[in-house]
Amino acid sequence: xxxxxxxxxxxxxxxxxxxxxxxxxxxxxxxxxxxxxxxxxxxxxxxxxxxxxxxxxxxxxxxxxxxxxxxxxxxxxxxxxxxxxxxxxxxxxxxxxxxxxxxxxxxxxxxxxxxxxxxxxxxxxxxxxxxxxxxxxxxxxxxxxxxxxxxxxxxxxxxxxxxxxxxxxxxxxxxxxxxxxxxxxxxxxxxxxxxxxxxxxxxxxxxxxxxxxxxxxxxxxxxxxxxxxxxxxxxxxxxxxxxxxxxxxxxxxxxxxxxxxxxxxxxxxxxxxxxxxxxxxxxxxxxxxxxxxxxxxxxxxxxxxxxxxxxxxxxxxxxxxxxxxxxxxxxxxxxxxxxxxxxxxxxxxxxxxxxxxxxxxxxxxxxxxxxxxxxxxxxxxxxxxxxxxxxxxxxxxxxxxxxxxxxxxxxxxxxxxxxxxxxxxxxxxxxxxxxxxxxxxxxxxxxxxxxxxxxxxxxxxxxxxxxxxxxxxxxxxxxxxxxxxxxxxxxxxxxxxxxxxxxxxxxxxxxxxxxxxxxxxxxxxxxxxxxxxxxxxxxxxxxxxxxxxxxxxxxxxxxxxxxxxxxxxxxxxxxxxxxxxxxxxxxxxxxxxxxxxxxxxxxxxxxxxxxxxxxxxxxxxxxxxxxxxxxxxxxxxxxxxxxxxxxxxxxxxxxxxxxxxxxxxxxxxxxxxxxxxxxxxxxxxxxxxxxxxxxxxxxxxxxxxxxxxxxxxxxxxxxxxxxxxxxxxxxxxxxxxxxxxxxxxxxxxxxxxx
DNA sequence: AGCACGCCGACT
DNA sequence: GTCGGCGTGCTC
Numbered sequence: 001x002x003x004x005x006x007x008x009x010x011x012x013x014x015x016x017x018x019x020x021x022x023x024x025x026x027x028x029x030x031x032x033x034x035x036x037x038x039x040x041x042x043x044x045x046x047x048x049x050x051x052x053x054x055x056x057x058x059x060x061x062x063x064x065x066x067x068x069x070x071x072x073x074x075x076x077x078x079x080x081x082x083x084x085x086x087x088x089x090x091x092x093x094x095x096x097x098x099x100x101x102x103x104x105x106x107x108x109x110x111x112x113x114x115x116x117x118x119x120x121x122x123x124x125x126x127x128x129x130x131x132x133x134x135x136x137x138x139x140x141x142x143x144x145x146x147x148x149x150x151x152x153x154x155x156x157x158x159x160x161x162x163x164x165x166x167x168x169x170x171x172x173x174x175x176x177x178x179x180x181x182x183x184x185x186x187x188x189x190x191x192x193x194x195x196x197x198x199x200x201x202x203x204x205x206x207x208x209x210x211x212x213x214x215x216x217x218x219x220x221x222x223x224x225x226x227x228x229x230x231x232x233x234x235x236x237x238x239x240x241x242x243x244x245x246x247x248x249x250x251x252x253x254x255x256x257x258x259x260x261x262x263x264x265x266x267x268x269x270x271x272x273x274x275x276x277x278x279x280x281x282x283x284x285x286x287x288x289x290x291x292x293x294x295x296x297x298x299x300x301x302x303x304x305x306x307x308x309x310x311x312x313x314x315x316x317x318x319x320x321x322x323x324x325x326x327x328x329x330x331x332x333x334x335x336x337x338x339x340x341x342x343x344x345x346x347x348x349x350x351x352x353x354x355x356x357x358x359x360x361x362x363x364x365x366x367x368x369x370x371x372x373x374x375x376x377x378x379x380x381x382x383x384x385x386x387x388x389x390x391x392x393x394x395x396x397x398x399x400x401x402x403x404x405x406x407x408x409x410x411x412x413x414x415x416x417x418x419x420x421x422x423x424x425x426x427x428x429x430x431x432x433x434x435x436x437x438x439x440x441x442x443x444x445x446x447x448x449x450x451x452x453x454x455x456x457x458x459x460x461x462x463x464x465x466x467x468x469x470x471x472x473x474x475x476x477x478x479x480x481x482x483x484x485x486x487x488x489x490x491x492x493x494x495x496x497x498x499x500x501x502x503x504x505x506x507x508x509x510x511x512x513x514x515x516x517x518x519x520x521x522x523x524x525x526x527x528x529x530x531x532x533x534x535x536x537x538x539x540x541x542x543x544x545x546x547x548x549x550x551x552x553x554x555x556x557x558x559x560x561x562x563x564x565x566x567x568x569x570x571x572x573x574x575x576x577x578x579x580x581x582x583x584x585x586x587x588x589x590x591x592x593x594x595x596x597x598x599x600x601x602x603x604x605x606x607x608x609x610x611x612x613x614x615x616x617x618x619x620x621x622x623x624x625x626x627x628x629x630x631x632x633x634x635x636x637x638x639x640x641x642x643x644x645x646x647x648x649x650x651x652x653x654x655x656x657x658x659x660x661x662x663x664x665x666x667x668x669x670x671x672x673x674x675x676x677x678x679x680x681x682x683x684x685x686x687x688x689x690x691x692x693x694x695x696x697x698x699x700x701x702x703x704x705x706x707x708x709x710x711x712x713x714x715x716x717x718x719x720x721x722x723x724x725x726x727x728x729x730x731x732x733x734x735x736x737x738x739x740x741x742x743x744x745x746x747x748x749x750x751x752x753x754x
Numbered sequence: 755a756g757c758a759c760g761c762c763g764a765c766t
Numbered sequence: 767g768t769c770g771g772c773g774t775g776c777t778c
Contacts, residue, residue, distance in 0.1 A: 015777080034777045760772105761771105766768085
């Protein structure tokens, strides 16, 4: 019997093989493709490619009792393959635990990790001066450990932060730190004591939302009718602190406890949302499988199987948890649905929010998208009647939203000078107040490192990465210039390589510099910094957030990773060091990103008994994204933003596909982009898909990454189907001329055009 | 994506 | 004379 097999290779077609007797759709098979042995999935019966002359036998049918891909999941993957123009086998590989698509299954040994842990605190600056003297690197290392929450992987300290082995041993010899061995895969969610479910009463808005969602489920078509009457998705727009999580929990109580069905909860980045995760665990305990990036392949497979067999009925995880094999799916919840981390940046380039909506529709589950600042696309869908809008306009317990003050950075100078300040006087005063009252402060700056670029004061030369054409960021702790795109590093210059001048300025304030400024201004304060540089060691997020929660930190400073979902009652002040960082990107969503970031981080203030206050430093105080954030006016912002996106037509008014051509030779990339664009233009004319228009081609805003030149063009259409057809024809029919080293990427519904 | 085949420059 | 550089093309 012949079967159609999808294989995880970037070839836009399936392959025909022969099986001994029969194999159901979704069954895993081991086959040979050329000289390689691969695992694929039966996705059709019979000979779908009749012209092939040599049909091979499959080596082995791997799933005997039941196919590893259930029917609804295969249907979902087909939709993704079609919509996002990706080979079905590549989609299936991404949708299933890695071990299921690995031909050989190596059993990874239990590895241990060498960790350096602080054993003694040095609360005062005097003690530090005395103990470290001129041992600067030891002191920096000590402070890096403090910033990382008290311990850090040795490999992280040595490889990423460039501390030498003698420095680490110096700390141990001084009795300040010790080396310990730790099992590599430890699971903080497994050991985290699940707090007992708090007692609560729903607000009337929460009750209303729960009731509306519950009523929609009453109309679901009974099993076996293929879910044709799935409820419309809900968009739950709740201001920060309005208790969206409790609405999710009530919905899950209904779906899981009363109906006995399963559910999926998506969160943007699981490491950053431990509080949300632990609340679900406190209500549903062992019914919850937490799918996070720290799981080993084996642990991940175990969690997958527990869900598949119905031993756990709720899956919580990031993006890929949308594929969790929950058998009788009753609900899918997408928390912080506006987050761009839901978009996968490699093939398959799916958006988990859109996949969640489709999966809910296919299975008859209810879908709830929640956010304080919904994406324009989602809001637009409530206007067109595709989604139902539910609002939670007030914070729980009548707490007020924080007062937001704007500080014009164009007028913030150091007293009596023309020197710009990092922290303005009103913000400094406000932080002093919090310190005096033992309350906590969060400071946000969406840019890491010490200085984001180095410039010659004489000739204006800026240091760029040779591989990527972006400015190199100076990291002071590492004493290196670092490229944030390819991680290339080089020593900082002492003279201009262009004009020879020794007068170089390190400009563009990053988190490292703010940390130094804060330490200088508030020497008695306990400071923690949270960005990729302090958290790349395993679970360091947890250590840092744990210290904040226990009130061992006065000032938490960091990039956008501190803006999300954190709920610390002690935080009464939020300072945005520079609101313009996100605004100045050449991207049509820059205004939306800025509004979201400001609203999200402002929402961290005043979640306890005491009211919160927010200071926003900006050189663009009149911009509508900032003005609306000050007034907590989401709908006002949306009205203006939607209007902005009409003149050059952008989503949500239209659909986009970004086609990127890249390669090592600048000229042939340009030629290929022009050739592909004119091919597409002809195809549009030939197929009569006039609804699709093409813009470009042009070099990408970042025109070189990792030594590859990049050109792109945009395809636009108000008709999703027409856009999809053109993308699929481009993917299957077009081959760029000349060099095969050219790559073409088709990114549907891109979240960034950089 | 792999993997092989193939066609040109510096080594034994 | 061959080793190996990576450009090109195919995989049921």
